[in-house]
Amino acid sequence: MVEPFNNPAAAESGPTREHLLEAAGEVFGEVGFRAATVRAICQRAGANVAAVNYHFGDKEALYSAVLQQSCRVALAAYPVDAGLPADAPPEARLRAFVRAFLQRIFSDGPAARHGRLMAQEMIEPTAALDHLVREDIRPMAQRLAAIVSALVPPGTDEASLRRCSMSVVSQILFYHHCRPVVSRLFPDLEFHGEKLDQLAEHITRFSLAALRHWPAPAEPPAA
Amino acid sequence: MVEPFNNPAAAESGPTREHLLEAAGEVFGEVGFRAATVRAICQRAGANVAAVNYHFGDKEALYSAVLQQSCRVALAAYPVDAGLPADAPPEARLRAFVRAFLQRIFSDGPAARHGRLMAQEMIEPTAALDHLVREDIRPMAQRLAAIVSALVPPGTDEASLRRCSMSVVSQILFYHHCRPVVSRLFPDLEFHGEKLDQLAEHITRFSLAALRHWPAPAEPPAA
DNA sequence: TGACAATTCAAACGATTGTTTTAAATATAT
DNA sequence: ATATATTTAAAACAATCGTTTGAATTGTCA
Numbered sequence: 001m002v003e004p005f006n007n008p009a010a011a012e013s014g015p016t017r018e019h020l021l022e023a024a025g026e027v028f029g030e031v032g033f034r035a036a037t038v039r040a041i042c043q044r045a046g047a048n049v050a051a052v053n054y055h056f057g058d059k060e061a062l063y064s065a066v067l068q069q070s071c072r073v074a075l076a077a078y079p080v081d082a083g084l085p086a087d088a089p090p091e092a093r094l095r096a097f098v099r100a101f102l103q104r105i106f107s108d109g110p111a112a113r114h115g116r117l118m119a120q121e122m123i124e125p126t127a128a129l130d131h132l133v134r135e136d137i138r139p140m141a142q143r144l145a146a147i148v149s150a151l152v153p154p155g156t157d158e159a160s161l162r163r164c165s166m167s168v169v170s171q172i173l174f175y176h177h178c179r180p181v182v183s184r185l186f187p188d189l190e191f192h193g194e195k196l197d198q199l200a201e202h203i204t205r206f207s208l209a210a211l212r213h214w215p216a217p218a219e220p221p222a223a
Numbered sequence: 224m225v226e227p228f229n230n231p232a233a234a235e236s237g238p239t240r241e242h243l244l245e246a247a248g249e250v251f252g253e254v255g256f257r258a259a260t261v262r263a264i265c266q267r268a269g270a271n272v273a274a275v276n277y278h279f280g281d282k283e284a285l286y287s288a289v290l291q292q293s294c295r296v297a298l299a300a301y302p303v304d305a306g307l308p309a310d311a312p313p314e315a316r317l318r319a320f321v322r323a324f325l326q327r328i329f330s331d332g333p334a335a336r337h338g339r340l341m342a343q344e345m346i347e348p349t350a351a352l353d354h355l356v357r358e359d360i361r362p363m364a365q366r367l368a369a370i371v372s373a374l375v376p377p378g379t380d381e382a383s384l385r386r387c388s389m390s391v392v393s394q395i396l397f398y399h400h401c402r403p404v405v406s407r408l409f410p411d412l413e414f415h416g417e418k419l420d421q422l423a424e425h426i427t428r429f430s431l432a433a434l435r436h437w438p439a440p441a442e443p444p445a446a
Numbered sequence: 447t448g449a450c451a452a453t454t455c456a457a458a459c460g461a462t463t464g465t466t467t468t469a470a471a472t473a474t475a476t
Numbered sequence: 477a478t479a480t481a482t483t484t485a486a487a488a489c490a491a492t493c494g495t496t497t498g499a500a501t502t503g504t505c506a
Contacts, residue, residue, distance in 0.1 A: 170397030210433035
Protein backbone atom coordinates (compact mmCIF):
# COMPACT_ATOMS: atom_id res chain seq x y z
CA MET A 1 0.00 0.00 0.00
CA VAL A 2 1.53 3.24 -1.10
CA GLU A 3 -1.57 5.42 -1.32
CA PRO A 4 -3.37 5.63 2.01
CA PHE A 5 -5.60 8.50 0.98
CA ASN A 6 -8.47 6.20 0.02
CA ASN A 7 -8.29 4.33 3.28
CA PRO A 8 -11.04 5.73 5.51
CA ALA A 9 -9.43 4.29 8.62
CA ALA A 10 -6.14 5.94 7.83
CA ALA A 11 -7.81 9.31 7.54
CA GLU A 12 -6.79 10.14 11.11
CA SER A 13 -3.19 9.01 10.83
CA GLY A 14 0.00 10.90 11.25
CA PRO A 15 0.77 14.52 11.99
CA THR A 16 1.73 15.34 8.42
CA ARG A 17 -1.83 14.94 7.24
CA GLU A 18 -3.01 17.35 9.91
CA HIS A 19 -0.32 19.85 9.04
CA LEU A 20 -1.34 19.66 5.42
CA LEU A 21 -4.98 20.30 6.27
CA GLU A 22 -4.01 23.26 8.42
CA ALA A 23 -1.65 24.78 5.87
CA ALA A 24 -4.03 24.11 3.00
CA GLY A 25 -6.82 25.84 4.90
CA GLU A 26 -4.70 28.95 5.20
CA VAL A 27 -3.43 29.00 1.63
CA PHE A 28 -6.76 28.12 0.03
CA GLY A 29 -8.46 30.77 2.12
CA GLU A 30 -5.91 33.39 1.15
CA VAL A 31 -5.64 32.92 -2.59
CA GLY A 32 -8.37 30.47 -3.57
CA PHE A 33 -8.28 26.98 -4.96
CA ARG A 34 -6.81 27.73 -8.32
CA ALA A 35 -4.14 30.21 -7.30
CA ALA A 36 -3.00 28.03 -4.42
CA THR A 37 -0.06 25.82 -5.27
CA VAL A 38 0.64 22.49 -3.65
CA ARG A 39 4.20 23.63 -3.26
CA ALA A 40 3.15 26.60 -1.14
CA ILE A 41 0.92 24.38 0.95
CA CYS A 42 3.58 21.77 1.49
CA GLN A 43 6.18 24.36 2.34
CA ARG A 44 3.93 25.90 4.97
CA ALA A 45 3.19 22.44 6.31
CA GLY A 46 6.86 21.55 6.42
CA ALA A 47 6.22 18.59 4.17
CA ASN A 48 7.49 17.33 0.89
CA VAL A 49 5.88 18.28 -2.41
CA ALA A 50 4.60 14.76 -2.86
CA ALA A 51 2.84 14.75 0.49
CA VAL A 52 -0.43 16.11 -0.88
CA ASN A 53 -0.75 13.40 -3.47
CA TYR A 54 0.29 10.74 -1.01
CA HIS A 55 -2.12 11.70 1.74
CA PHE A 56 -5.06 13.01 -0.25
CA GLY A 57 -4.73 11.76 -3.80
CA ASP A 58 -4.72 15.10 -5.52
CA LYS A 59 -5.10 18.80 -4.94
CA GLU A 60 -8.88 18.83 -5.31
CA ALA A 61 -9.43 16.07 -2.76
CA LEU A 62 -7.34 18.04 -0.30
CA TYR A 63 -9.47 21.10 -1.01
CA SER A 64 -12.64 19.14 -0.44
CA ALA A 65 -11.37 17.92 2.92
CA VAL A 66 -10.41 21.46 3.88
CA LEU A 67 -13.81 22.83 2.96
CA GLN A 68 -15.74 20.30 4.99
CA GLN A 69 -13.49 20.63 8.01
CA SER A 70 -13.64 24.42 7.93
CA CYS A 71 -17.43 24.25 7.91
CA ARG A 72 -17.45 22.03 10.98
CA VAL A 73 -15.02 24.32 12.77
CA ALA A 74 -16.97 27.47 11.96
CA LEU A 75 -20.30 26.04 13.02
CA ALA A 76 -18.81 24.67 16.21
CA ALA A 77 -17.23 28.01 17.08
CA TYR A 78 -20.40 30.05 16.46
CA PRO A 79 -23.52 27.85 16.66
CA VAL A 80 -26.59 28.96 14.78
CA ASP A 81 -28.77 29.56 17.79
CA ALA A 82 -25.99 30.81 20.07
CA GLY A 83 -27.30 28.85 23.02
CA LEU A 84 -30.77 30.27 22.71
CA PRO A 85 -33.71 28.00 23.54
CA ALA A 86 -35.83 27.06 20.56
CA ASP A 87 -38.88 28.64 22.17
CA ALA A 88 -37.28 32.04 22.59
CA PRO A 89 -39.15 34.92 20.94
CA PRO A 90 -38.47 35.04 17.21
CA GLU A 91 -37.02 38.54 17.49
CA ALA A 92 -34.30 37.28 19.80
CA ARG A 93 -33.70 34.24 17.65
CA LEU A 94 -33.30 36.43 14.58
CA ARG A 95 -30.86 38.66 16.42
CA ALA A 96 -28.83 35.64 17.55
CA PHE A 97 -28.85 34.19 14.06
CA VAL A 98 -27.57 37.39 12.48
CA ARG A 99 -24.93 37.94 15.14
CA ALA A 100 -23.59 34.40 15.00
CA PHE A 101 -23.50 34.45 11.23
CA LEU A 102 -21.56 37.71 11.15
CA GLN A 103 -19.13 36.50 13.80
CA ARG A 104 -18.65 33.24 11.92
CA ILE A 105 -17.72 35.17 8.80
CA PHE A 106 -15.65 37.96 10.26
CA SER A 107 -13.89 36.14 13.06
CA ASP A 108 -10.14 36.26 13.14
CA GLY A 109 -9.58 32.64 14.03
CA PRO A 110 -9.66 29.59 11.79
CA ALA A 111 -13.43 29.87 11.64
CA ALA A 112 -13.04 32.80 9.27
CA ARG A 113 -11.47 30.57 6.68
CA HIS A 114 -14.81 29.02 5.92
CA GLY A 115 -16.22 32.35 4.85
CA ARG A 116 -13.42 32.98 2.41
CA LEU A 117 -13.60 29.45 1.06
CA MET A 118 -17.34 29.78 0.54
CA ALA A 119 -16.94 33.09 -1.25
CA GLN A 120 -14.53 31.49 -3.65
CA GLU A 121 -16.86 28.56 -4.05
CA MET A 122 -19.46 31.02 -5.33
CA ILE A 123 -17.15 32.02 -8.16
CA GLU A 124 -15.78 28.65 -9.08
CA PRO A 125 -17.99 25.96 -7.57
CA THR A 126 -16.33 22.62 -7.01
CA ALA A 127 -17.84 19.22 -6.39
CA ALA A 128 -17.52 19.85 -2.68
CA LEU A 129 -20.28 22.47 -2.79
CA ASP A 130 -23.08 19.95 -3.31
CA HIS A 131 -22.13 18.09 -0.18
CA LEU A 132 -21.91 21.32 1.76
CA VAL A 133 -25.31 22.60 0.66
CA ARG A 134 -26.94 19.30 1.54
CA GLU A 135 -25.32 18.84 4.93
CA ASP A 136 -24.91 22.32 6.33
CA ILE A 137 -26.44 25.15 4.35
CA ARG A 138 -29.91 23.71 3.83
CA PRO A 139 -30.47 22.96 7.52
CA MET A 140 -29.35 26.48 8.34
CA ALA A 141 -31.69 27.92 5.73
CA GLN A 142 -34.57 25.98 7.26
CA ARG A 143 -33.75 27.35 10.67
CA LEU A 144 -33.85 30.88 9.38
CA ALA A 145 -37.08 30.15 7.53
CA ALA A 146 -38.63 29.03 10.79
CA ILE A 147 -37.63 32.27 12.45
CA VAL A 148 -38.88 34.41 9.59
CA SER A 149 -42.10 32.44 9.43
CA ALA A 150 -42.79 33.35 13.05
CA LEU A 151 -42.34 37.05 12.26
CA VAL A 152 -44.43 37.59 9.15
CA PRO A 153 -48.23 37.53 9.20
CA PRO A 154 -49.63 33.98 9.27
CA GLY A 155 -50.63 32.64 5.90
CA THR A 156 -47.78 34.27 4.02
CA ASP A 157 -47.08 32.17 0.95
CA GLU A 158 -44.04 30.00 0.68
CA ALA A 159 -42.39 32.01 -2.07
CA SER A 160 -42.55 35.26 -0.11
CA LEU A 161 -41.21 33.48 2.92
CA ARG A 162 -38.21 32.20 1.04
CA ARG A 163 -37.51 35.57 -0.44
CA CYS A 164 -37.72 37.21 2.97
CA SER A 165 -35.24 34.73 4.35
CA MET A 166 -32.89 35.56 1.54
CA SER A 167 -33.35 39.26 2.17
CA VAL A 168 -32.03 38.64 5.65
CA VAL A 169 -28.98 36.54 4.82
CA SER A 170 -28.13 38.77 1.90
CA GLN A 171 -27.54 41.67 4.26
CA ILE A 172 -25.20 39.51 6.32
CA LEU A 173 -23.18 38.15 3.43
CA PHE A 174 -22.95 41.43 1.56
CA TYR A 175 -20.24 42.97 3.71
CA HIS A 176 -18.16 39.87 3.29
CA HIS A 177 -18.69 39.18 -0.38
CA CYS A 178 -18.30 42.80 -1.44
CA ARG A 179 -15.63 43.76 1.02
CA PRO A 180 -13.20 45.02 -1.63
CA VAL A 181 -15.77 47.54 -2.81
CA VAL A 182 -17.22 48.33 0.59
CA SER A 183 -13.86 49.06 2.13
CA ARG A 184 -12.94 51.26 -0.82
CA LEU A 185 -16.19 53.18 -0.55
CA PHE A 186 -16.07 53.52 3.23
CA PRO A 187 -12.50 52.93 4.47
CA ASP A 188 -13.49 53.68 8.04
CA LEU A 189 -15.78 50.68 8.35
CA GLU A 190 -14.59 47.91 10.64
CA PHE A 191 -15.81 44.39 11.11
CA HIS A 192 -14.84 43.25 14.56
CA GLY A 193 -15.72 43.74 18.17
CA GLU A 194 -18.24 46.43 18.95
CA LYS A 195 -18.56 47.57 15.34
CA LEU A 196 -19.62 44.10 14.32
CA ASP A 197 -22.28 44.06 17.01
CA GLN A 198 -23.61 47.39 15.76
CA LEU A 199 -23.77 45.98 12.27
CA ALA A 200 -25.65 42.96 13.53
CA GLU A 201 -28.05 45.24 15.32
CA HIS A 202 -28.64 47.24 12.16
CA ILE A 203 -29.36 44.18 10.05
CA THR A 204 -31.67 42.82 12.71
CA ARG A 205 -33.61 46.07 13.03
CA PHE A 206 -33.84 46.56 9.29
CA SER A 207 -35.12 43.03 8.83
CA LEU A 208 -37.52 43.22 11.75
CA ALA A 209 -38.97 46.48 10.47
CA ALA A 210 -39.55 44.90 7.09
CA LEU A 211 -40.91 41.59 8.35
CA ARG A 212 -43.25 43.09 10.94
CA HIS A 213 -44.78 45.35 8.34
CA TRP A 214 -44.84 42.74 5.62
CA PRO A 215 -48.13 43.09 3.74
CA ALA A 216 -50.68 40.49 4.67
CA PRO A 217 -51.18 37.83 1.99
CA ALA A 218 -53.51 38.85 -0.80
CA GLU A 219 -56.82 37.14 -1.19
CA PRO A 220 -56.30 33.99 -3.25
CA PRO A 221 -58.10 34.20 -6.61
CA ALA A 222 -61.26 32.16 -6.71
CA ALA A 223 -60.70 29.04 -8.77
CA MET B 224 6.54 51.32 -33.77
CA VAL B 225 5.87 47.72 -32.90
CA GLU B 226 3.82 48.20 -29.74
CA PRO B 227 0.75 50.33 -30.38
CA PHE B 228 -0.95 49.44 -27.12
CA ASN B 229 0.34 52.56 -25.36
CA ASN B 230 -0.79 54.82 -28.16
CA PRO B 231 -4.07 56.40 -27.04
CA ALA B 232 -4.95 57.43 -30.57
CA ALA B 233 -4.49 53.89 -31.82
CA ALA B 234 -6.90 52.58 -29.23
CA GLU B 235 -9.66 52.53 -31.81
CA SER B 236 -7.67 50.90 -34.59
CA GLY B 237 -8.27 47.66 -36.39
CA PRO B 238 -10.86 44.97 -35.99
CA THR B 239 -8.50 42.58 -34.23
CA ARG B 240 -8.41 44.74 -31.15
CA GLU B 241 -12.20 44.77 -31.03
CA HIS B 242 -12.37 41.03 -31.50
CA LEU B 243 -9.93 40.57 -28.66
CA LEU B 244 -11.99 42.77 -26.36
CA GLU B 245 -15.14 40.86 -27.26
CA ALA B 246 -13.58 37.43 -26.84
CA ALA B 247 -11.77 38.43 -23.68
CA GLY B 248 -15.02 39.69 -22.20
CA GLU B 249 -16.59 36.31 -22.76
CA VAL B 250 -13.69 34.23 -21.50
CA PHE B 251 -12.93 36.41 -18.48
CA GLY B 252 -16.60 36.41 -17.59
CA GLU B 253 -16.82 32.66 -17.85
CA VAL B 254 -13.75 31.53 -15.95
CA GLY B 255 -12.27 34.62 -14.33
CA PHE B 256 -9.02 36.44 -14.82
CA ARG B 257 -6.64 33.84 -13.58
CA ALA B 258 -8.21 30.79 -15.19
CA ALA B 259 -8.60 32.55 -18.51
CA THR B 260 -5.77 31.89 -20.92
CA VAL B 261 -4.64 34.27 -23.60
CA ARG B 262 -4.59 31.31 -25.94
CA ALA B 263 -8.29 30.69 -25.40
CA ILE B 264 -9.05 34.37 -25.86
CA CYS B 265 -7.02 34.62 -29.05
CA GLN B 266 -8.53 31.47 -30.45
CA ARG B 267 -12.06 32.77 -29.87
CA ALA B 268 -11.05 36.08 -31.42
CA GLY B 269 -9.51 34.36 -34.41
CA ALA B 270 -6.19 36.02 -33.68
CA ASN B 271 -2.67 34.95 -33.06
CA VAL B 272 -1.35 34.20 -29.59
CA ALA B 273 0.83 37.26 -29.71
CA ALA B 274 -2.09 39.56 -30.48
CA VAL B 275 -2.89 40.26 -26.84
CA ASN B 276 0.60 41.42 -26.03
CA TYR B 277 0.80 43.41 -29.23
CA HIS B 278 -2.49 45.27 -28.83
CA PHE B 279 -2.71 45.58 -25.05
CA GLY B 280 0.75 45.02 -23.64
CA ASP B 281 -0.11 42.13 -21.39
CA LYS B 282 -2.98 40.04 -20.12
CA GLU B 283 -3.79 42.29 -17.18
CA ALA B 284 -4.04 45.41 -19.33
CA LEU B 285 -6.48 43.58 -21.56
CA TYR B 286 -8.50 42.59 -18.52
CA SER B 287 -8.56 46.16 -17.31
CA ALA B 288 -9.85 47.34 -20.68
CA VAL B 289 -12.51 44.64 -20.65
CA LEU B 290 -13.68 45.56 -17.17
CA GLN B 291 -14.08 49.24 -17.95
CA GLN B 292 -15.79 48.62 -21.25
CA SER B 293 -18.19 46.11 -19.73
CA CYS B 294 -19.14 48.64 -17.09
CA ARG B 295 -19.92 51.25 -19.73
CA VAL B 296 -21.97 48.75 -21.73
CA ALA B 297 -23.96 47.58 -18.72
CA LEU B 298 -24.76 51.09 -17.52
CA ALA B 299 -25.73 52.16 -21.01
CA ALA B 300 -28.04 49.19 -21.44
CA TYR B 301 -29.77 49.63 -18.09
CA PRO B 302 -29.38 53.19 -16.79
CA VAL B 303 -29.61 53.77 -13.07
CA ASP B 304 -32.76 55.84 -13.14
CA ALA B 305 -34.37 54.00 -16.05
CA GLY B 306 -35.61 57.22 -17.62
CA LEU B 307 -37.26 58.38 -14.47
CA PRO B 308 -37.24 62.13 -13.70
CA ALA B 309 -35.10 63.10 -10.74
CA ASP B 310 -38.12 64.59 -8.99
CA ALA B 311 -40.14 61.39 -9.14
CA PRO B 312 -41.34 60.09 -5.78
CA PRO B 313 -38.57 58.23 -3.94
CA GLU B 314 -40.59 55.01 -3.90
CA ALA B 315 -40.64 54.94 -7.68
CA ARG B 316 -36.98 55.84 -7.87
CA LEU B 317 -36.09 53.02 -5.51
CA ARG B 318 -38.16 50.59 -7.54
CA ALA B 319 -36.45 51.71 -10.75
CA PHE B 320 -33.04 51.46 -9.15
CA VAL B 321 -33.62 47.92 -7.94
CA ARG B 322 -35.11 46.79 -11.22
CA ALA B 323 -32.37 48.26 -13.38
CA PHE B 324 -29.70 46.82 -11.13
CA LEU B 325 -31.19 43.34 -11.29
CA GLN B 326 -31.61 43.54 -15.05
CA ARG B 327 -28.05 44.76 -15.42
CA ILE B 328 -26.81 41.75 -13.50
CA PHE B 329 -29.07 39.04 -14.86
CA SER B 330 -29.42 40.13 -18.45
CA ASP B 331 -28.51 37.64 -21.12
CA GLY B 332 -26.67 40.06 -23.36
CA PRO B 333 -23.14 41.38 -23.06
CA ALA B 334 -24.26 43.55 -20.18
CA ALA B 335 -24.32 40.49 -17.97
CA ARG B 336 -20.60 40.09 -18.29
CA HIS B 337 -20.01 43.01 -16.03
CA GLY B 338 -21.78 41.28 -13.18
CA ARG B 339 -19.64 38.20 -13.49
CA LEU B 340 -16.47 40.23 -13.80
CA MET B 341 -17.36 42.21 -10.71
CA ALA B 342 -18.09 39.07 -8.73
CA GLN B 343 -14.67 37.75 -9.57
CA GLU B 344 -13.16 41.09 -8.73
CA MET B 345 -14.55 40.63 -5.21
CA ILE B 346 -12.54 37.46 -4.81
CA GLU B 347 -9.31 38.53 -6.44
CA PRO B 348 -9.29 42.33 -6.72
CA THR B 349 -7.09 43.71 -9.46
CA ALA B 350 -5.75 47.20 -9.97
CA ALA B 351 -8.73 47.90 -12.21
CA LEU B 352 -11.10 47.85 -9.24
CA ASP B 353 -9.89 51.16 -7.83
CA HIS B 354 -10.65 52.93 -11.07
CA LEU B 355 -14.05 51.31 -11.24
CA VAL B 356 -15.04 52.23 -7.70
CA ARG B 357 -13.99 55.82 -8.27
CA GLU B 358 -15.65 56.30 -11.62
CA ASP B 359 -18.79 54.17 -11.52
CA ILE B 360 -19.60 52.54 -8.21
CA ARG B 361 -19.28 55.56 -5.95
CA PRO B 362 -21.58 57.75 -8.08
CA MET B 363 -24.12 54.96 -8.11
CA ALA B 364 -23.84 54.56 -4.33
CA GLN B 365 -24.50 58.27 -3.93
CA ARG B 366 -27.58 58.04 -6.10
CA LEU B 367 -28.95 55.27 -3.96
CA ALA B 368 -28.07 57.18 -0.82
CA ALA B 369 -30.12 60.11 -2.10
CA ILE B 370 -33.11 57.86 -2.65
CA VAL B 371 -32.79 56.22 0.74
CA SER B 372 -32.31 59.57 2.39
CA ALA B 373 -35.67 60.68 1.01
CA LEU B 374 -37.38 57.63 2.48
CA VAL B 375 -36.10 57.51 6.05
CA PRO B 376 -37.20 60.05 8.66
CA PRO B 377 -35.31 63.36 8.38
CA GLY B 378 -32.36 63.66 10.68
CA THR B 379 -31.28 60.07 10.39
CA ASP B 380 -27.56 59.91 11.03
CA GLU B 381 -25.09 59.32 8.23
CA ALA B 382 -23.96 55.91 9.45
CA SER B 383 -27.49 54.54 9.54
CA LEU B 384 -28.11 55.96 6.12
CA ARG B 385 -25.10 54.20 4.68
CA ARG B 386 -26.03 50.95 6.29
CA CYS B 387 -29.56 51.21 4.96
CA SER B 388 -28.25 51.76 1.46
CA MET B 389 -26.14 48.68 1.80
CA SER B 390 -29.10 46.70 3.09
CA VAL B 391 -30.81 47.53 -0.19
CA VAL B 392 -27.99 46.66 -2.59
CA SER B 393 -27.13 43.58 -0.63
CA GLN B 394 -30.51 42.08 -1.45
CA ILE B 395 -29.92 42.76 -5.13
CA LEU B 396 -26.43 41.35 -5.31
CA PHE B 397 -27.15 38.30 -3.17
CA TYR B 398 -28.92 36.28 -5.83
CA HIS B 399 -26.05 36.90 -8.17
CA HIS B 400 -23.14 36.39 -5.82
CA CYS B 401 -24.59 33.32 -4.16
CA ARG B 402 -26.21 31.83 -7.21
CA PRO B 403 -24.46 28.45 -6.88
CA VAL B 404 -25.96 28.00 -3.43
CA VAL B 405 -29.31 29.61 -4.18
CA SER B 406 -29.94 27.50 -7.24
CA ARG B 407 -28.99 24.37 -5.32
CA LEU B 408 -31.33 25.26 -2.48
CA PHE B 409 -34.20 26.31 -4.73
CA PRO B 410 -33.71 24.84 -8.21
CA ASP B 411 -37.02 26.25 -9.43
CA LEU B 412 -35.93 29.86 -9.05
CA GLU B 413 -35.44 31.78 -12.27
CA PHE B 414 -33.86 35.11 -12.97
CA HIS B 415 -35.30 36.46 -16.14
CA GLY B 416 -38.44 38.02 -17.52
CA GLU B 417 -41.43 38.10 -15.24
CA LYS B 418 -39.70 36.26 -12.41
CA LEU B 419 -37.02 38.91 -12.30
CA ASP B 420 -39.66 41.62 -12.04
CA GLN B 421 -41.28 39.79 -9.15
CA LEU B 422 -37.94 39.59 -7.43
CA ALA B 423 -37.41 43.31 -7.95
CA GLU B 424 -40.83 43.95 -6.51
CA HIS B 425 -40.04 41.86 -3.44
CA ILE B 426 -36.76 43.63 -2.76
CA THR B 427 -38.43 47.01 -3.22
CA ARG B 428 -41.27 46.17 -0.87
CA PHE B 429 -39.00 44.66 1.74
CA SER B 430 -36.76 47.69 1.64
CA LEU B 431 -39.64 50.17 1.65
CA ALA B 432 -41.23 48.45 4.61
CA ALA B 433 -37.97 48.70 6.51
CA LEU B 434 -37.11 52.26 5.51
CA ARG B 435 -40.54 53.71 6.12
CA HIS B 436 -40.55 52.32 9.64
CA TRP B 437 -36.98 53.29 10.38
CA PRO B 438 -35.78 53.33 13.09
CA ALA B 439 -37.65 50.30 14.27
CA PRO B 440 -37.82 49.84 18.02
CA ALA B 441 -35.24 47.22 18.98
CA GLU B 442 -36.31 44.23 20.98
CA PRO B 443 -34.51 44.21 24.32
CA PRO B 444 -31.78 41.56 24.04
CA ALA B 445 -32.69 38.28 25.65
CA ALA B 446 -31.02 37.81 29.02
C1' DT C 447 5.64 50.69 -58.14
C1' DG C 448 8.73 51.23 -54.19
C1' DA C 449 9.74 52.40 -49.44
C1' DC C 450 8.22 52.33 -44.94
C1' DA C 451 5.29 51.49 -41.11
C1' DA C 452 1.77 48.54 -39.05
C1' DT C 453 0.17 44.14 -38.25
C1' DT C 454 0.12 39.08 -38.22
C1' DC C 455 2.20 34.75 -37.77
C1' DA C 456 4.68 30.39 -36.34
C1' DA C 457 7.85 29.09 -33.21
C1' DA C 458 10.12 29.02 -29.18
C1' DC C 459 11.46 30.69 -24.46
C1' DG C 460 11.57 30.49 -19.52
C1' DA C 461 8.92 29.74 -15.70
C1' DT C 462 5.48 27.29 -13.09
C1' DT C 463 2.00 23.95 -12.54
C1' DG C 464 0.15 19.16 -10.55
C1' DT C 465 1.71 14.77 -10.50
C1' DT C 466 4.73 10.63 -10.70
C1' DT C 467 8.72 8.01 -9.94
C1' DT C 468 12.16 5.75 -7.42
C1' DA C 469 14.78 5.21 -3.57
C1' DA C 470 15.76 6.11 1.27
C1' DA C 471 14.09 6.47 5.93
C1' DT C 472 10.99 5.19 9.57
C1' DA C 473 7.66 2.60 12.06
C1' DT C 474 5.38 -1.91 13.08
C1' DA C 475 4.89 -6.63 13.82
C1' DT C 476 6.56 -11.21 14.01
C1' DA D 477 16.60 -8.69 14.80
C1' DT D 478 14.43 -9.54 10.59
C1' DA D 479 10.82 -8.74 7.49
C1' DT D 480 7.13 -6.01 6.13
C1' DA D 481 4.49 -2.03 5.57
C1' DT D 482 4.23 2.89 5.96
C1' DT D 483 5.92 7.37 5.29
C1' DT D 484 9.21 10.79 3.55
C1' DA D 485 12.40 12.72 0.25
C1' DA D 486 14.74 14.40 -4.05
C1' DA D 487 14.31 14.56 -8.66
C1' DA D 488 12.16 14.57 -12.78
C1' DC D 489 7.95 14.43 -15.78
C1' DA D 490 4.62 16.22 -18.95
C1' DA D 491 1.68 19.86 -19.61
C1' DT D 492 0.51 24.64 -19.67
C1' DC D 493 1.16 29.31 -18.76
C1' DG D 494 2.31 34.46 -20.38
C1' DT D 495 5.49 36.44 -23.12
C1' DT D 496 9.07 37.31 -26.70
C1' DT D 497 11.28 36.91 -31.05
C1' DG D 498 12.08 37.64 -35.85
C1' DA D 499 10.44 36.90 -40.19
C1' DA D 500 6.39 37.19 -43.30
C1' DT D 501 2.42 39.74 -44.53
C1' DT D 502 -0.50 43.57 -45.16
C1' DG D 503 -1.63 48.33 -45.56
C1' DT D 504 -0.32 53.24 -46.70
C1' DC D 505 1.45 57.09 -48.90
C1' DA D 506 4.85 59.23 -52.13
